[in-house]
Amino acid sequence: MTQAATPIEVATEPLELNISGMTCAACAARIERKLNKLDGVHAVVNFATERAVVHGIEPAGAAEAIRVVEKAGYGAAVREADDDVWSARAAETRISSLRRRLAVATILTIPLCDLTILLALVPGWRFPDWELVCVLLAIPIVAWAAWPFHRATLRGLARGSLSMDTLVSLGSLASFGWAVVTLVIGSSGPGYWLGFGVTPQGADAIYLDVAAGMITFQLGGRYFEARSRRRAGDVLNALASLAVREVRVLREGLEHIVPVGELRVGETFVVRPGERLAADGTVLDGASGIDTSPMTGESVPVEVRAGSEVIGGTVNLTGRLEIRAEAVGPKGRLAQMAALAEEAQRRKARIQTLADRVSQYFIPAVIVVAILVMISWLLLGAAPRDAFGTGVAVLIIACPCALGLATPTALMVGVGRGGQLGILIKGQDALEASGAIDTVVFDKTGTLTTGAMRVAGLEPLGSTDAELLRWAGAVESGSEHTIAKAIAEAARAALGDLPRASRFAALPGLGAWGEVDGAAVTVGGPRLFAHEGLAVPSEAVAAVERFHTQGATAVLVAVDAVVRGVIALTDEVKPSAATAVERLGSLGLHSILLTGDAEAPARAAAAATGIEDVVSGVLPAEKAEAIARLQAQGHRVAMVGDGINDAAALATAELGLAMVRGTDIAMKSADIILVRDDLGSVVDAILLSRRTLRTIRLNLVWAFGYNIAAIPIAALGLLNPLIAAAAMALSSVLVVSNSLRLRNFEPASRDYSRRVVEYGVGETMAREAV
Known part of the structure; x- marks a missing residue:
């Protein structure tokens, strides 16, 4: 299992900042470099979540970090875990601004394109000063609607850096400037190639629609991308939204509604039908059905009564319950699950680090290539307008926006969807491991069996x-x-x-x-x-x-x-065990039972689940050695466990999966935490991880392949700048939309199992009818 999740170890909690004003991955990389120049600081900036996680700085030093971000030309504020109004307001402001600019640009671009293309193709329809009308229509688009791109470009140039906005700004201004200059000085050259034909002579206003269309397409792409990213963030934040604000505390026989922060361990709180549980605890009085689907993805309500353990964030359906609080605030399972989902976003995948580095050097390289292409065409005898058009097409088509979104958006949606299904993926390393494993090793007691001996x-x-x-x-x-x-x-x-x-x-x-x-x-x-x-x-x-x-x-x-x-x-074997082992086998994964129990009971449990290979009688330290032996034989191993004695094995395996009923040590050692007490969740976790990884790879293949294929096509003069602008905007939207498909992931276990969970002393904790 990869242990490089946190680049440095620090004693203090990391400082989280909400960042506003970022428009591409290059912006995130710039802020990251600025923050990392502070003494003893290690920062990771995530463009998709628009947050920065800063290690090595005390909370009192937040003002210094904010100053650095603002000096770089962006906005920043300390993120409050329980109240994220600032980032929500910033996102809504950005989306509203994009919507207004897109509306104005669209309203003006449609008649502009109609005029320029129609009058360019049909000289007889041209009226006096038609070029001036086209220029007047284009000015608001290039000046006001495109201002976010120009502002980001000026901000970057003032600080000696470039971004993807630079390419859009330069391309639109160059197209607009070229059209105006040729209209003023006149031109007797041949017409322009539109991708489907050549315009008659004198169509010098044609690049006005290139400038306007480029801005409109880019604004449209940014607008839909921003909305999609917000929806992706909503999936990720779904767990945190389950937390309640107020709780009914029973004091001296009376119910008092108090803020949930005032609830203390050992106090009794009351939950009425339809209300959400405020904390983890044990039912003292009452009986009811509990909807655990927001936490575990299970559709069947759980019947609870006095003595039953319950978790915060779930919904009481039928009866009144009196519950003794046993884990409140950050100690509760809901808070820990939400924190793990957030932690997954803090980690930056190796492939994402590579993508950020490519974006950092790619943009100046594109500008140089565009200039060289234009010069080459001029040296080969091409008309200046053709050479210029080819250079602009290269400048636009090469924007690597999709590259910066490929990994974080897919990871954001995948982790969020997993959280809704009771599968907590700690980070990218778990996804990478899930695609390579060929062997799944199960602990016996409490994992393969109910643990209710x-x-x-x-x-x-x-x-x-x-x-x-x-x-x-x-x-x-x-x-x-x-x-x-x-x-x-x-x-x-x-x-x-x-x-x-x-x-x-x-x-x-x-x-x-x-x-x-x-x-x-x-x-x-x-x-x-x-x-x-x-x-x-x-x-x-x-x-x-x-x-x-x-x-x-x-x-x-x-x-x-x-x-x-x-x-x-x-000890009873879990009813879900045999089906889970069978489904793992259908995925090409070999299952092994690893236990400290004796050979005979271990074989009996294995026979009941369909596992053929058994390693029994091993001490806790020997479990890790057994995993290492499998790895030495060339196997890529996933370990499923729940206890302290499984922690070393979970850490040794390429992929560690811990059942949430297990110990904190086991869960800290795992890559994926399974909330459902159902081994079908092991299959679901591997399937979701693989699908998320496949989505990331598809996004990256598209992002890299798009740029690699498009630049030569544009350089050969085979791509109209207007088409290039549309294609570049579409690529970013395509990447985000592909990532959002992960929201539709449904667990395989839902197809064949319905659980009826009963709680009681001496009884099996979970019974499942298949």
Whole structure:
């Protein structure tokens, strides 16, 4: 798994700035260079989201960063996580301005083009001073409607830099200037080629419609691009929009409506039917159906009752609920999901860095090429107007606008759509890895199985069932492992209160140890007893083998180094597991089960899901080594896990997928986080990642290919400047529109599964009818 997501490690939270005034990727690159000149600062500017993430600067130093951005000719403001009014207002202002300029340009360009082309082709219809009328129609377009391009060009030239606006501004002014000069001094040369024929002599106003048409097409492209980018941003921000502003807190038996920021952990809040949950917590009273689709993409409501865990951002459908808040504000799952989606946008893909670098040097190169093409045509004896037209066509067609939008727009929409479906893609590295993996490795407990283990049998040796449960339950009460929880719950259910174990010590992947009533109690599998040198009698060995044959996990219990019994535990395979493995196989992916459990129960779980290859009995550290061995054999590995013991393996694999019910450490180590407790989401995550990656590649192929193919065509004089302007504007719109198609991605699991989720102590957490 790629670990270069954050270029530098800093102790402070990054500063986020909203940026206004950017018109292309070159603008973003310019701001990035200026910010990175500050001491100890590393900045990443994203043109698609119009934000800058600045590392290495204290919040108190935000004014300095803003000053640098404004000095570069752009606007900036500190982004507030809960209130992004500034950027929304800036986006609406930009779109409104583009709409007005586009409307004026269109109204004037239509008659201008009709006049210039019609009168150019039919000399007999020309009336006195027809050229002057055309010039008067063109002036508002070239001066006012095109002002954003001219302003950006002047701003860049004043600071010694060029942008894509420079090409548009130069092309329109050159076309307008050439037409006016030829109208003033007159010309007796041949007509102009329009792409479908040559105009009669004297059609010197023809380049007025080139200038006007170029500006109109560019404004149209920018307008639709801006609207599309805003819609793409709406998809990305969908998670953040689920947060509520106010909450009904129950204090002294009365409901008080307070701002959600005043809700504290441990307080009880009330959710009425139709209202959205304000925080993660546990239901204390009431029963209802919960719509989790905004968070997980699941269409079937979840039935909850007292004791059920619920998450903020979901919608209460039917009954009144009283919920104890357990994770509020930034600690809540919704806030963490939104933060992860934002983090994905902060990362810049390697291919996007290359695209930015190409744009930086491409623009001045295009200007030089356009001048050389014009000079070459003149030296070859072409008429000045033909040479000029060819140079202008090269200048316009080469604008790499689409190149700057190819990656960030697709990543923005893909990450946003994933968030709506409960699939959190942390960044571009996950997308790149998803396209290359050939092997998917599953952890067993809590990932392939429900993780809701239960005690299925007892084999006391020289003790009673009650004594065996008492010793094991007292020790395991101090552990968070699923096996430990199952033993502790079974002991409490049978015996009530348990003694407290002193000098408790957890042995990762092996078991636990503690003192109970002065006796040293060891609880763990056969590997722990072999590791500690504890003798295991034949009766215990036979019991372990018998339980393993039944597909159960066997745990030995020793008191003062003497084995006093064996406890058998079983765990149900998730109903979605077999279908998920089958679908992965249809995608050409090989599945492997990797577990610390014994061979027999591991084989039983694998057989129930259709997995043939099993690696069992591995310690947490050995899981990462197992992944590394697969990689050494030439495999590209994805790891699916949920626990602390999976963190190293998740980090080692090319692609790490963590179930959200797992630990924070596991989720921090993963590239993709799966919110749905459904292994079908593994398939959906890989499909969405691959489709997003495919969209990025298609965008880049189009953007690079368009420029590479179009420049020679224009240089050979085979492309009219007006057609070049339309084609260049269309390329940007095409890239953004192609990215927006990702909004229509539907999870494959939705085609074959409907989930009915039940919550309750000792019951399976998720049951699915296929």
